[in-house]
Amino acid sequence: MRDYRLIRAFFWLLLATLIWGTTFPIHKVVLTDLQTLPYLFIRFGIAAVLSFLIWKKHSFKYGATLGVILGLAHALQTYGINFTDASKSSFITSLYIPLTPIISYLIEKEKPNFIQWVCFPLSLLGSYMLFGGISGFNFGDFLTFLSAVLFAVHIVLITKFSKVVDETSLLAYQFLFAAIINLSMSFNSNWKLGVPIWLTVIYTAIAATIVVNFLQVKYQKVIGSNSTVLIFIGEPIFASLFSFIFLGERFSGLQIVGASIMIGVIILTTFSYRVNKYLKKKLDLKEL
Template identity: 30%
Template structure:
């Protein structure tokens, strides 16, 4: 019982770190432009994995990869490209929305991933359809304006959720054939390189801006990736899968609370109702999905750590 309680606490801390990462992204945009921020953040995220890779290589036995090395690199590069598109849309969109709204809209991928199983011929439970309906209704209250238009920032974040879904499915396809940390390193390096290249041609990178955004960058790179990634692995070794999934989905709540207390971002009654409906839909959709034997359930929780 004690070990299970400790695991749940580790997962709760992980959800808090991921949720507050949306606040860090908002603050970082006050000093740096989106591609510069993402480039540095993912570069730090990649570097933060090196100690884990060293420990994995020299302190514990690691199963050999079933694919040739060049294929592992290729899979990581493709994952990094998808990650670049998802993270870029999210980072650009978050400029015109709040941390809480961005987190809730991004969380739509939790529903989109199992829903995409329809295209693969998987059976979809009624609870998933109900969860999708509640989430879409919540999205309406959260993001749609009185003139029935979607704010540009919210639209970009929503498109980003589609790419997060693609990213999760890509990782799920190869997760059992490669070492996860190695794959994560290659995708982070690819995302960082692409972001910095785009930033070099489209943005103005200044030392003063990097210094101003140093805390958000460190939090987003080391905290959200390195520390939270490790805590997620530790927590899921002991936690019950359903509990782990529901605890980690609380990152949206932490993002909304962080935006309120740290950035004074206020939500209207209808926006709060939208958040409540989306959270309910996410919970409803996940419970039956965790009983599937498709293998996607494990990769989703792992992938949340990798894309933050």
């Protein structure tokens, strides 16, 4: 029964990364930099209203905490990309992956198992190869790094809070405060949003916000923050795949190797609990 719960959690969280991945080519086609913050405000605002209507219980304290962190993370990432390259921004954002086990240990005392210790540096290598790494470090990179820290904190706190209160009570106020944060930074933005952007808002508010965050609050606590963040490296892989299919983007051999490493990490993570159990038994170690 425990194995079934774990596999089901892995599947639904991987589906969440697939949904996230679909948004990247859409954003690239329909959004400009000056429209991003208004878009995020409306996206999270719609998600908040729907969540208040769908669910009856709402935790202000925990939901608001998650919302402020999520809103600041998105805002810093969006603002920071104005001062750096998109590839650098993507790679620096991916640093939330190795940051998560550090923050998870500080907050929840969750230690990576042996397989996760192997997977974290592999995921960083794969991300470096996929995004091209970084050259130099500027103010935009610093803001993006801060967003990566906040994304990592957000993942760990979802795991922690979902063990304390009803899972769905974490959603409505989280989206509301994320919307407020993005609104507060969007007054110099372009508020002329056409039909394609409104269609994107509706899709992302429902699928990439409500559905994905519901899957997070429901299943992260089953497998823990460390396994969750290793599954989330599927997001850039799916984003690249959909960009290839719908936008005709091409990738170098190095990028393909990087993506292959990250796919291997996801597969290894999915069965890490079995592999770790086998190694413990085989090597007769109390803890790996």
